[in-house]
Amino acid sequence: MKPFTQHTGLVAPLDRANVDTDQIIPKQFLKSIKRSGFGQNLFDEWRYLDEGQPGQDCSNRPLNKDFILNQPRYQGASVLLARENFGCGSSREHAPWALEEYGFRTIIAPSFADIFFNNSFKNGLLPIILKEKEVDALFQQALATEGYQLTVDLASQTVTRPDGIQYPFEVDAFRKHCLLNGLDDIGLTLQDAQAIKAFEARHKQNSPWLFGAIKSS
């Protein structure tokens, strides 16, 4: 998992409430055997005019020019500005996978659905809850200003506007630690790598037959 410390990036304002995981990544893509490749199908039904199929080459599909992510001024956006209850619906982890692979590093909204919120942290995507009126102000500025960027600093827990105004946000201390250090569940266990190795050495002495018997030729 990529660590998240400080990030400055272009803002894409997605002005809809209750964006659900089926809109983030439609269900036909869940049949995949992969956990990558979903970025091109992020918001598939909004982004494209035709119906998307798994495994398809999306470069020639007809684009919905009105959709925010298809507008030239939002190309390369890495900060998603959203409305309340973002990520509601199913528990599919494909939703944060798709957002992350598309290039988003953080999502700012007045509220998030629980499971999506959790899944995002596990995948290096920082969900930030700001007050309703702060989010409103950011929407106004982002829509009014081409190339509008925000800076998110996880250590100091602040979002900084181009004019220097800062909004503080809350984050659970444990999750902050994991994100700052790029630790997913596996990363966390690997912090105990020394203990695992020491155990393994003892285990091998007690039961040497458990090691090395299986080899692919």
Next chain:
Amino acid sequence: MTGKTLYDKLWDMHEVKRRDDGSSLIYIDRQILHEVTSPQAFEGLRLAHRQPWRIDANIATPDHNVPTSPDRKGGVGTIADEVSRLQVQTLDENCDHFGILEFKMNDVRQGIVHVVGPEQGATLPGMTVVCGDSHTSTHGAFGALAHGIGTSEVEHVLATQCLVAKKMKNMQVLVEGQLPVGVTAKDIVLAVIGKIGTAGGTGHALEFAGSAIRDLSMEGRMTLCNMAIEAGARVGMVAVDQKTIDYVKGRPFAPKAEDWEAAVAQWRGLVSDPDAQFDTVIELKAEDIKPQVTWGTSPEMVLPVDASVPDPALEADAVKRDSIERALKYMGLGANQAITSIKLDRVFIGSCTNSRIEDLREAAAVAKGRKVAATVKQALVVPGSGLVKAEAEAEGLDKIFIEAGFEWREPGCSMCLAMNPDKLENGEHCASTSNRNFEGRQGAGGRTHLVSPGMAAAAAVMGHFVDVRELLN
């Protein structure tokens, strides 16, 4: 100090570290991989630029998706279903890429993960064994600590050789006495589930003990532990004894030479101490157990073959009455209908519960010299692995089945779950030696009755359920 249970001992042998939140890191000795639950785990490793912690702890084989018809000899490319083909191909690619030993589809050692592990000696007493499949409890028959895990845990084990786990409670299922002839391990475990229910073992590691269990073969013990999960327990176990050791000896991945002596010395200690305390104890008398048949849509809806299905009107509890009514409706059965009056459309002998050589012998003993009833559309025998198939053929069992009108197939999960071409059609009744009779498990609208291999063969030749003992002499 009181003694330890087998589960306590296995846990202590593998606990790497207790974490602040009360969970533990448990070291995993063996991971078995198959095509359905591993692709995203491998990809997660790649995306994070991680390597498997210990390649030699892993072994793989495709089973859920592989066709069982003879034309699969044409290779993976000939699998008709696109998703199935892709999953099998992906397993092959991942194992090749990381150097993990895999028994590929047409390798004679290929088969159902829970048959292949023990058969190869890849499952050994005293091990922790995991697989992305809930019936991993099967391997507990060897005095191992074995349970199913999810895909993100498969990745976790690949990357760290550990699992984050919390210790469970201890439950003992004590079966004393002698089983009547024609009554098998499958009947014991179905009777246990009938007694304690599908949630009875929740949160417990379940140890089967008592003289009737010690009398069982290793195949029988695997059948028992396989279905611990249907009793709600993720872990089922049987203590090590001479039968365990004899079964393991000489298997391809079993310890050799001086390692063997040291291993056996260690394994002999893999029993619950006489003064060990169990949180829960369930007792059954072997003499009381009759051949079992499930009549409903949950494994706990089970009765002896000479019984009649329940009458919801006689059930006082409204919730239970409702579930009986719904199950009878789905199964197309009437209240008080005799189990022996249920007619079968198909018969399936196979699955990780009952596809080992002993199971096939048991079914063949009934099928020998008889014919599958004309009203039965299909009767399948699907060996659990290529080696089981070869052994059965060497004994001539294939001929007995074929002469009786059964189909003799290539190894795989087959009709246990509707993920490959072997399926039930809407409304069909099937006598099945598998482990789950949930709605639609064997195909949309299919009606599954779980039984032992002998009972399934008897149902095939009679066209309806019958006490297998009437056909044995």
